[in-house]
Amino acid sequence: MADLSKMRNIGISAHIDSGKTTLSERILFYCNRIHAIHEVHGKDGVGATMDSMELERERGITIASAATSVNWKGYDINVIDTPGHVDFTVEVERSLRVLDGAILVLCSVGGVQSQSITVDKQMDRYHVPRIAFINKCDRTGANPFHVVEQMKEKLKLNAVMMDLPIGLEDKLEGVVDLLSMKAVYFDGPNGQILREDEVPESMMDECLERRAMLIEAASDFDDKLMEMVLDGEEPPVDLIEKAVRKGTLELKFCPVFCGSAHKNKGVQVLLDGVCKYLPDPTEVENRALDLDDNEREVLLTADPERPVVALAFKLEDGQYGQLTYIRVYEGTLKKGDELVNTRTHRKFKVGRLIKMHASEMEDINQAGCGDIAALFGIDCASGDTFCGGKVNYAMTSMFVPNPVISLAIFPKDKKSQDNMSKAINRFTKEDPTFQCYVDPESNQTIIRGMGELHLDVYVERMRREYKCEVEVGKPEVAYRETITRKAEFNYTHKKQTGGSGQYARVAGFMEPIVALPGATEEPKDYDFINEIKGGVIPTEYIPSCDKGFRTAMKKGPQLGFPIVGVALTINDGAYHPVDSSDMAFQTAAIGAFKEAFAKASPAILEPIMKVEIEGPSEFQGAIFGTVNQRRGMIISSTEDNGNCVVDAEVPLAEMFGYSTVLRSMTQGKAEYTMEVCRYAKVPQSIADDLKKQAAEKEKKK
Amino acid sequence: MEVRELISKSPIRVFEDSLDGGLGKGNLGVLVSQRGLGKTACMVHLALDKILQDLNVVHVSFGANVEHIMNWYKEVFREITDFRSLEDAVDVYERIRTNRVMMNFSQENISVENIIKSLETLIRQGSFKADAIFFDGYKLTVAAEDDVKKLKAFAQEMNVEVWFSVSPVRPDVSFDDYGVPNSMEPYKPIIDVLVGLHYNDERSRVIMTVVKNGSQTLPRPAGVSLDPKTMLIVE
Numbered sequence: 025m026a027d028l029s030k031m032r033n034i035g036i037s038a039h040i041d042s043g044k045t046t047l048s049e050r051i052l053f054y055c056n057r058i059h060a061i062h063e064v065h066g067k068d069g070v071g072a073t074m075d076s077m078e079l080e081r082e083r084g085i086t087i088a089s090a091a092t093s094v095n096w097k098g099y100d101i102n103v104i105d106t107p108g109h110v111d112f113t114v115e116v117e118r119s120l121r122v123l124d125g126a127i128l129v130l131c132s133v134g135g136v137q138s139q140s141i142t143v144d145k146q147m148d149r150y151h152v153p154r155i156a157f158i159n160k161c162d163r164t165g166a167n168p169f170h171v172v173e174q175m176k177e178k179l180k181l182n183a184v185m186m187d188l189p190i191g192l193e194d195k196l197e198g199v200v201d202l203l204s205m206k207a208v209y210f211d212g213p214n215g216q217i218l219r220e221d222e223v224p225e226s227m228m229d230e231c232l233e234r235r236a237m238l239i240e241a242a243s244d245f246d247d248k249l250m251e252m253v254l255d256g257e258e259p260p261v262d263l264i265e266k267a268v269r270k271g272t273l274e275l276k277f278c279p280v281f282c283g284s285a286h287k288n289k290g291v292q293v294l295l296d297g298v299c300k301y302l303p304d305p306t307e308v309e310n311r312a313l314d315l316d317d318n319e320r321e322v323l324l325t326a327d328p329e330r331p332v333v334a335l336a337f338k339l340e341d342g343q344y345g346q347l348t349y350i351r352v353y354e355g356t357l358k359k360g361d362e363l364v365n366t367r368t369h370r371k372f373k374v375g376r377l378i379k380m381h382a383s384e385m386e387d388i389n390q391a392g393c394g395d396i397a398a399l400f401g402i403d404c405a406s407g408d409t410f411c412g413g414k415v416n417y418a419m420t421s422m423f424v425p426n427p428v429i430s431l432a433i434f435p436k437d438k439k440s441q442d443n444m445s446k447a448i449n450r451f452t453k454e455d456p457t458f459q460c461y462v463d464p465e466s467n468q469t470i471i472r473g474m475g476e477l478h479l480d481v482y483v484e485r486m487r488r489e490y491k492c493e494v495e496v497g498k499p500e501v502a503y504r505e506t507i508t509r510k511a512e513f514n515y516t517h518k519k520q521t522g523g524s525g526q527y528a529r530v531a532g533f534m535e536p537i538v539a540l541p542g543a544t545e546e547p548k549d550y551d552f553i554n555e556i557k558g559g560v561i562p563t564e565y566i567p568s569c570d571k572g573f574r575t576a577m578k579k580g581p582q583l584g585f586p587i588v589g590v591a592l593t594i595n596d597g598a599y600h601p602v603d604s605s606d607m608a609f610q611t612a613a614i615g616a617f618k619e620a621f622a623k624a625s626p627a628i629l630e631p632i633m634k635v636e637i638e639g640p641s642e643f644q645g646a647i648f649g650t651v652n653q654r655r656g657m658i659i660s661s662t663e664d665n666g667n668c669v670v671d672a673e674v675p676l677a678e679m680f681g682y683s684t685v686l687r688s689m690t691q692g693k694a695e696y697t698m699e700v701c702r703y704a705k706v707p708q709s710i711a712d713d714l715k716k717q718a719a720e721k722e723k724k725k
Numbered sequence: 726m727e728v729r730e731l732i733s734k735s736p737i738r739v740f741e742d743s744l745d746g747g748l749g750k751g752n753l754g755v756l757v758s759q760r761g762l763g764k765t766a767c768m769v770h771l772a773l774d775k776i777l778q779d780l781n782v783v784h785v786s787f788g789a790n791v792e793h794i795m796n797w798y799k800e801v802f803r804e805i806t807d808f809r810s811l812e813d814a815v816d817v818y819e820r821i822r823t824n825r826v827m828m829n830f831s832q833e834n835i836s837v838e839n840i841i842k843s844l845e846t847l848i849r850q851g852s853f854k855a856d857a858i859f860f861d862g863y864k865l866t867v868a869a870e871d872d873v874k875k876l877k878a879f880a881q882e883m884n885v886e887v888w889f890s891v892s893p894v895r896p897d898v899s900f901d902d903y904g905v906p907n908s909m910e911p912y913k914p915i916i917d918v919l920v921g922l923h924y925n926d927e928r929s930r931v932i933m934t935v936v937k938n939g940s941q942t943l944p945r946p947a948g949v950s951l952d953p954k955t956m957l958i959v960e
Contacts, residue, residue: 641843644846645849648846648847648853649850651851652850652851652853657822658826658853659791660828660829661827661828661843662829662830663831663843704819705819
């Protein structure tokens with residue numbers, strides 16, 4: 025059985041183009057998993073090993089996270105490469121769920137960018153301890169010290185440098201390890217030969233100063249170290265390491281390494297850092313819900329003797345059939361074992377069990393606690409829990425954001441139609457934010473996702489992987505409907521002519537739920553308040569009212585989109601001893617809702633995207649212009665070193681085709697990322713247009 | 726209370742009266758004091774007062790975290806609307822968001838020309854017709870006089886009101902009774918309004934004094950001070 029203290033499950037997360045994939049590639053190379061290094065943008069036509077999909081290679085982005093196992097100095101490290109584009113954040117979230125620790129990659133020029141903040145928040149949500157790697161120190165304008173300050177300011181991390189770069193930009197030669205106070209150089213054609221040397225004279229003072237800062241920061245986590253610091257004694261290196269590890273595990277300390285993956289500098293030191301400071305599977309608390317005990321939370325112990333509990337966190341459908349990536353939390357999963365999918369209660373037998381190395385695989389006979397492996401031919405969805413023995417657990421559900429954009433797709437011919445359903449079936453299983461349904465009214469197939477690029481990639485994958493030619497409609501925004509003022513209702517549902525009668529009266533009021541400026545919590549979408557006194561509506565029919573309101577909220581009368589932000593209070597009503605029923609109260613609640621909604625000044629809400637546009641300062645005007653033309657609002661603009669970053673809020677409806685416009689206006693020198701930030705009221709004139717369009721659509725049917 | 730009432734009852738009206746109706750477009754105004762007396766809050770209060778009147782404001786900061794400044798706006802808005810219990814505070818906040826843009830520069834790496842260029846770009850190409858610009862933490866006391874003249878020319882050309890919050894950079898300065906450091910002296914002829922802030926022990930408050938107002942150079946009380954708890958302007 026593997027020594028769990030020497031196992032690490034790590035992810036690599038960062039802003040797009042910070043060089044995650046290059047870093048993963050170097051890690052594979054130094055751990056002898058691959059024999060040659062390929063560049064991401066594929067100058068040699070091979071592409072980096074982790075970007076296994078053809079499309080990823082072409083676009084230079086990492087779409088799906090590939091898991092791979094490597095060995096570094098006796099430590100088993102499972103590395104998950106995660107996508108950097110915000111449109112694919114569910115992949116990042118899912119990876120984080122199964123990780124014990126992470127490397128946060130930052131660009132030494134770009135620093136902490138909007139997405140680094142998003143990723144960092146996600147790591148906080150899943151309590152993932154992290155170490156940081158400031159990459160691209162060889163680039164012009166590199167300033168790792170500035171990045172560390174940004175990490176403190178913007179990410180509120182206790183970021184402390186563990187090594188210092190020797191030279192910067194094109195003069196980057198190596199790093200100084202601040203604990204051993206040795207200079208480390210990376211010789212050989214691929215930097216694989218490490219050479220230790222004395223710290224360059226010119227850097228000595230700075231290194232000593234930074235070392236003192238490091239020890240001081242670490243001393244907060246170890247009393248003995250604190251004592252030694254106060255007494256002015258030189259603490260031993262292992263004591264400092266112990267303190268740094270403790271702080272990192274508590275998420276109160278973030279060790280920062282620097283280098284350049286592309287220039288083969290600093291990666292090995294980072295790998296040592298992974299082994300030293302990130303937790304092993306036994307040091308992380310993982311919880312599951314016991315389905316046999318009213319979903320009571322249970323703590324999972326990394327005990328190899330207990331029944332198996334494993335989580336399917338990623339599915340891939342390749343040439344060999346469906347491949348399911350799993351993480352084992354408890355017990356030992358062996359070939360031939362019988363497991364149960366606790367969602368479907370289906371039993372299945374573990375056939376082939378493999379460890380993945382990007383697109384190559386290695387057959388194994390068993391996977392222990394903490395291990396990441398893959399199973400073949402299991403029918404399941406991502407997020408399913410597999411259990412052995414008599415346990416019936418579900419791993420806590422993952423946070424899945426709601427899609428904001430939808431697109432109608434039409435297959436061009438019969439063959440494409442068959443392939444399209446196969447493709448969609450697979451994609452929806454793989455990615456919970458990619459959803460598909462057939463609109464019952466128009467009979468169109470609608471796909472929904474997190475952004476234009478997100479859906480684009482899937483349409484493209486249908487073409488390439490499934491030979492399925494589809495035409496796509498205009499992307500449509502997922503609007504919401506809401507109310508803006510309080511309105512009362514008093515509705516009687518009565519049908520007492522012939523047969524069994526129906527009677528129910530519901531009275532009360534609806535009012536908007538609003539978030540106060542500066543509130544940290546998201547406002548609720550729906551609230552139900554029962555103020556019925558004296559049994560005017562019998563207790564058993566109260567849930568019927570709630571249910572009726574919920575039904576009415578599903579489809580708004582203005583555009584047919586869901587209604588949000590409404591609190592309903594019932595305070596009066598009436599019933600009939602014979603004719604009242606669950607159905608009657610539900611119908612009355614729906615009627616009451618419709619009656620009040622019309623009086624409550626309804627409004628339409630649209631998703632507003634937080635857009636971050638970055639480019640040379642000379643294009644600032646062009647960038648402002650594009651935001652302005654799109655009903656956008658410039659929130660801030662930051663300028664430094666000839667570069668400008670513009671933060672803006674723009675309605676999603678105006679962002680279609682933005683990448684093309686931006687590229688052509690800035691000679692391809694500006695780039696942008698976006699994510700949903702909130703829903704906001706649509707201006708009246710646009711709301712009127714939308715209503716007109718919806719009415720026309722309705723007429724056509 | 727409605728927005729109109731909130732504006733008319735604001736202590737900033739008293740402050741404006743002491744300036745004979747306010748700073749006015751095309752003019753430069755300076756709030757100066759030692760560090761840590763609450764100039765940023767005071768400035769955000771002045772800016773929010775404009776924003777609430779549906780005027781457009783650019784807040785220019787130097788090296789500070791933009792989020793941090795935005796939080797100041799949220800806080801100050803909450804403080805002044807809670808205090809006066811404004812109706813529809815949420816809707817008002819939502820509406821006035823479009824009246825404000827933040828610009829952030831690092832003063833070491835950027836020239837006044839570039840700052841002016843960026844502001845012009847925002848006003849012209851970003852179609853943001855600014856009414857007032859607030860320079861928060863600009864190191865005016867070490868700026869070249871020529872740079873300040875350029876800013877003044879810009880204010881006149883664009884017809885905007887420009888405010889600076891200033892703390893001396895060098896430690897060896899001396900302050901007068903009104904909180905104005907001697908390093909402000911060379912700039913006095915260029916700026917139109919100079920307001921000094923100093924802490925008064927007896928009253929436990931930060932007192933604001935109009936040291937210069939156009940041709941009027943006899944210091945007179947601004948009629949307002951900073952609340953020691955919220956750092957906002959009060960009568």
